[in-house]
Amino acid sequence: MSFTYEYPRPALTVDCVVFGVDEGGLKILLIERDIEPFAGRWALPGGHVHIDEEIEDAARRELEEETGVDKLFLEQLYTFGAVDRDPRGRVVTVAYYALVRLADHRVRAATDARDAAWFAADALPPLAFDHAKIVEVARARLRGKVRYEPIGFELLPRKFTLSQLQRLYEIVLERPLDKRNFRKKILAMELLVELDEHETGVAHRAARLYRFDERRYRRLVRQGFNFEI
Amino acid sequence: MSFTYEYPRPALTVDCVVFGVDEGGLKILLIERDIEPFAGRWALPGGHVHIDEEIEDAARRELEEETGVDKLFLEQLYTFGAVDRDPRGRVVTVAYYALVRLADHRVRAATDARDAAWFAADALPPLAFDHAKIVEVARARLRGKVRYEPIGFELLPRKFTLSQLQRLYEIVLERPLDKRNFRKKILAMELLVELDEHETGVAHRAARLYRFDERRYRRLVRQGFNFEI
DNA sequence: AGTATTAGTGTCGTTTTCACACTAAGAAGC
DNA sequence: GCTTCTTAGTGTGAAAACGACACTAATACT
Numbered sequence: 001m002s003f004t005y006e007y008p009r010p011a012l013t014v015d016c017v018v019f020g021v022d023e024g025g026l027k028i029l030l031i032e033r034d035i036e037p038f039a040g041r042w043a044l045p046g047g048h049v050h051i052d053e054e055i056e057d058a059a060r061r062e063l064e065e066e067t068g069v070d071k072l073f074l075e076q077l078y079t080f081g082a083v084d085r086d087p088r089g090r091v092v093t094v095a096y097y098a099l100v101r102l103a104d105h106r107v108r109a110a111t112d113a114r115d116a117a118w119f120a121a122d123a124l125p126p127l128a129f130d131h132a133k134i135v136e137v138a139r140a141r142l143r144g145k146v147r148y149e150p151i152g153f154e155l156l157p158r159k160f161t162l163s164q165l166q167r168l169y170e171i172v173l174e175r176p177l178d179k180r181n182f183r184k185k186i187l188a189m190e191l192l193v194e195l196d197e198h199e200t201g202v203a204h205r206a207a208r209l210y211r212f213d214e215r216r217y218r219r220l221v222r223q224g225f226n227f228e229i
Numbered sequence: 230m231s232f233t234y235e236y237p238r239p240a241l242t243v244d245c246v247v248f249g250v251d252e253g254g255l256k257i258l259l260i261e262r263d264i265e266p267f268a269g270r271w272a273l274p275g276g277h278v279h280i281d282e283e284i285e286d287a288a289r290r291e292l293e294e295e296t297g298v299d300k301l302f303l304e305q306l307y308t309f310g311a312v313d314r315d316p317r318g319r320v321v322t323v324a325y326y327a328l329v330r331l332a333d334h335r336v337r338a339a340t341d342a343r344d345a346a347w348f349a350a351d352a353l354p355p356l357a358f359d360h361a362k363i364v365e366v367a368r369a370r371l372r373g374k375v376r377y378e379p380i381g382f383e384l385l386p387r388k389f390t391l392s393q394l395q396r397l398y399e400i401v402l403e404r405p406l407d408k409r410n411f412r413k414k415i416l417a418m419e420l421l422v423e424l425d426e427h428e429t430g431v432a433h434r435a436a437r438l439y440r441f442d443e444r445r446y447r448r449l450v451r452q453g454f455n456f457e458i
Numbered sequence: 459a460g461t462a463t464t465a466g467t468g469t470c471g472t473t474t475t476c477a478c479a480c481t482a483a484g485a486a487g488c
Numbered sequence: 489g490c491t492t493c494t495t496a497g498t499g500t501g502a503a504a505a506c507g508a509c510a511c512t513a514a515t516a517c518t
Contacts, residue, residue, distance in 0.1 A: 008280040009238040051237040204463040205514035433494040434483035
């Protein structure tokens with residue numbers, strides 16, 4: 001079957017920059033390409049948008065297919081369409097970025113035999129196409145966004161300690177934060193619920209666990225509250 | 230001539246939300262459609278991306294063709310691709326927003342007989358396709374952006390008074406600002422050059438003119454300076 | 459019992475923000 | 489040329505936010 005148009009049309013794809021955080025810092029999920037061009041290179045998960053499919057749905061589908069990652073924070077990043085970005089012809093890609101709880105998605109082999117792996121964000125291998133550029137834009141967006149919106153929680157386990165949260169912010173913002181000031185500020189926002197639980201299995205005083213209260217967050221958003229860190 | 234592909238492809242277009250400001254407030258440039266669908270309705274200027282053309286170049290070309298507006302601040306906004314957004318079939322549009330000095334682009338008839346006109350941003354006529362949605366996203370982005378980056382100058386004449394600048398911010402941010410605090414803050418950024426000129430033709434004390442110093446701005450950007458209003 | 463490691467907590471000086479009201483200058487009308 | 493009208497232009501003080509800073513508490517391990 002084939003499809004014919006009066007004027008030439010670019011192919012439309014999606015690509016996803018999937019962020020995770022662990023003790024080692026910020027991680028990005030990549031898959032190894034098994035076909036030309038760039039066979040054997042690492043690339044962002046992504047693929048073609050079906051003709052009857054919402055663009056964001058295509059991004060979720062590709063993530064699910066290639067990496068088993070589902071139900072995550074996903075937001076449109078930017079559309080990249082440089083004429084020469086794909087040697088096969090004009091391909092325009094709508095890039096998304098996603099945040100996942102790394103613990104829930106540890107090492108996942110891809111379903112279709114392609115290798116998927118997490119890489120440290122500042123030690124990525126050479127990437128296919130213009131994906132290095134896309135990653136740069138995504139990192140800048142994450143930095144900017146985390147500063148003003150509490151999206152960092154998407155990267156942590158559902159129950160977390162304040163120290164984990166602070167480390168997360170330090171990793172994303174790439175600067176150290178003062179412990180006391182950080183705790184004061186984050187607790188003052190009243191977005192966290194103090195749980196009656198503490199972490200376990202640590203060789204030191206166990207820290208209290210908190211969870212993010214999404215309902216309270218949404219209420220505060222409606223009131224125009226400011227979540228700047 | 231025709232073009233054939235193995236899989237169906239969406240058409241790719243650009244649409245532009247062009248902002249201007251005058252005494253009456255925030256304005257948006259619209260064109261009247263002369264063909265179906267939505268013939269006779271107002272719509273955002275835009276059109277198809279040529280196969281060998283950068284997406285942003287397409288946006289500039291369409292603006293130039295349809296409205297005679299050129300050399301302006303133009304930034305990608307978001308990509309809209311809802312399956313049913315165009316009754317003719319799948320059309321994905323990369324939306325841009327632009328800022329122009331209204332005085333330089335007063336009432337321009339379009340070159341191809343389509344009517345172009347400025348409308349008050351909060352009294353727009355019914356728009357074609359999902360353009361009302363695109364406008365909403367663009368207004369939110371403008372509000373957010375102007376808060377943290379000095380892009381407002383793109384909307385003013387090259388020489389302007391502090392009162393004009395303040396009115397601009399009040400219009401975009403949709404809230405009143407204190408005169409003294411505003412002046413203190415904006416002058417402290419050292420982005421403005423005080424000129425040895427004053428406005429003329431006003432029935433009251435003439436205000437001093439200023440201009441935006443773009444070189445100084447770029448230098449401060451490199452130093453990570455914060456331009457929050 | 460001692461050691462090692464991270465959790466958890468308060469104060470104070472500095473800076474930033476915000477509210478607020480009068481005089482200065484020029485044009486227009488008389 | 490005096491008055492009136494209108495907008496330009498300017499400083500202070502109180503309150504809030506920010507940022508630097510150091511010790512005790514709890515637990516696991518030896």
